[in-house]
Amino acid sequence: MRQALAQAQKSYDANGIPVGAVLARNNERTPLAVGHNQRVQKENPILHGEMDCLQNYGRQKNYRGTTLYTTLSPCMMCAGTVVQFKIPSIVIGQKEVRVPADKPFTGNIDFLRSRGVEVRLLNDPGCEALFAEFLKNNMDLWLEDIGED
Amino acid sequence: MRQALAQAQKSYDANGIPVGAVLARNNERTPLAVGHNQRVQKENPILHGEMDCLQNYGRQKNYRGTTLYTTLSPCMMCAGTVVQFKIPSIVIGQKEVRVPADKPFTGNIDFLRSRGVEVRLLNDPGCEALFAEFLKNNMDLWLEDIGED
Numbered sequence: 001m002r003q004a005l006a007q008a009q010k011s012y013d014a015n016g017i018p019v020g021a022v023l024a025r026n027n028e029r030t031p032l033a034v035g036h037n038q039r040v041q042k043e044n045p046i047l048h049g050e051m052d053c054l055q056n057y058g059r060q061k062n063y064r065g066t067t068l069y070t071t072l073s074p075c076m077m078c079a080g081t082v083v084q085f086k087i088p089s090i091v092i093g094q095k096e097v098r099v100p101a102d103k104p105f106t107g108n109i110d111f112l113r114s115r116g117v118e119v120r121l122l123n124d125p126g127c128e129a130l131f132a133e134f135l136k137n138n139m140d141l142w143l144e145d146i147g148e149d
Numbered sequence: 150m151r152q153a154l155a156q157a158q159k160s161y162d163a164n165g166i167p168v169g170a171v172l173a174r175n176n177e178r179t180p181l182a183v184g185h186n187q188r189v190q191k192e193n194p195i196l197h198g199e200m201d202c203l204q205n206y207g208r209q210k211n212y213r214g215t216t217l218y219t220t221l222s223p224c225m226m227c228a229g230t231v232v233q234f235k236i237p238s239i240v241i242g243q244k245e246v247r248v249p250a251d252k253p254f255t256g257n258i259d260f261l262r263s264r265g266v267e268v269r270l271l272n273d274p275g276c277e278a279l280f281a282e283f284l285k286n287n288m289d290l291w292l293e294d295i296g297e298d
Contacts, residue, residue: 039208046195046204046230055195059188062298080229081195086296147235149211 001093003031004069005126007049011036017145018134019049022069023057026089032066033057039145048145050078054085063087071127072097073107075146082117089118093127099135103148150242152180153218154275156198160185166294167283168198171218172206175238181215182206188294197294199227203234212236220276221246222256224295231266238267242276248284252297 007020017037024031035053038044047055050070063085071093074082082090090112097105112119135142143149156169166186173180184202187193196204199219212234220242223231231239239261246254261268284291292298 043208044204045206045208045234046200051195055193057194059192059194059293061293062296075229076233077226077230080224080232081226083229084225084296085194144208144210147211147233 001069001071001091001122001124001127003034004049004071004093005124005130007034007036008071008127008130011038011041011049012130012134014041016040017138017141018130019070019072021049021053021071023053023063023087024067024069026065026067037145040141045145046077048075048078050074051081054081067091069093071124072131073105073109073121074112075105076108076111079108079111082112083115087117089120091120091122093122093124094131095121095123097131097135097142100139100143103143103146105146150218150220150240150271150273150276152183153198153220153242154273154279156183156185157220157276157279160187160190160198161279161283163190165189166287166290167279168219168221170198170202170220172202172212172236173216173218175214175216186294189290194294195226197224197227199223200230203230216240218242220273221280222254222258222270223261224254225257225260228257228260231261232264236266238269240269240271242271242273243280244270244272246280246284246291249288249292252292252295254295 004020008018012018038047067089157167161167187196216238
C-alpha cells in the first residue's frame with residue numbers, strides 16, 4: 001500500500017486525481033505493475049488507478065496468486081475488471097468518499113465479496129489524508145471521475 | 150450496429166479480436182466515437198471494444214442520452230463501466246459464446262438490467278458469423294480475452 005500511495009502522490013503532484021494501484025504476486029515485495037489515475041494527464045476516462053496498473057502489466061494468461069492494492073475503494077468499472085480478470089484478492093486503502101453529502105462514493109466492496117474476491121480494508125490514514133487534501137480544490141474533477149455532475 | 154460490426158471486421162482483418170463498439174447520441178447517425186478490441190494490436194488487456202470506444206471519446210461530464218452499440222454482450226469489466234459511466238442504453242449484437250462447452254461466455258445482460266440499463270439484444274447474424282469465423286483458429290486468444298485458461 002505504501003507503493004500504491006506513492007503512485008497516488010505522483011498523480012497529485014502532476015495535478016491529477018490521487019488514486020494509485022499496485023499489482024503484486026502474493027508474498028513478493030517487487031510489484032508486477034504500478035499505475036495511477038490518468039484522467040487529467042492523458043485526458044482518458046477509463047484509466048482509473050487500477051486500470052492503468054493492469055494496462056501497464058500488459059497481456060497475461062491469468063492473474064492467479066496476485067493481489068491488487070488500491071488507495072481507494074474501486075468504482076464499478078474497476079470492480080468489474082477485478083472480477084472479469086479473476087484477480088483473487090484486493091487490498092483497499094480508503095473505504096469511501098463521503099463528500100459531497102448528496103453524492104457519496106461508497107465503492108463496491110460488497111459486490112467484490114459477492115463475486116468471491118477476498119477484500120481487505122485498511123482505512124489507511126495516509127490514503128485518506130491525501131485524498132482529503134485533493135478534494136479541497138478539485139471537487140468538480142472528482143465528480144467527473146465518478147460520473148456525477 | 151452496422152458501424153460496430155465494421156469495427157469488429159477491421160480488428161479481425163488486423164489479426165485482432167473481432168469485437169467492435171460505437172457510442173452514439175440517441176437519434177443521431179454520426180457516432181460520438183468508435184472502437185474495437187485492441188488486445189492483440191496494442192498488447193492491451195483492458196481495451197475491449199467498448200473500452201476502446203469510450204477511451205476514444207475522451208473525457209466527458211456525462212453520458213446522458215447516449216447508447217453504446219457492441220457486437221458482443223459485454224464482459225464484467227465493460228458492463229461495470231457502462232454502469233459506472235451511467236450510460237443509459239446498450240444495444241448488443243451477439244448474446245453469448247457457447248464454445249468451448251465447458252467455458253461458455255454468457256455476458257452480463259441481467260446485471261446491466263438490474264442496474265437500470267436499457268438493454269436491446271439483436272441476435273445479429275453478421276456479428277455471430279464473424280465471431281464464429283474468428284473462433285475457428287483463435288480459441289486460445291478468445292479464452293485469454295475473457296480471463297479463462
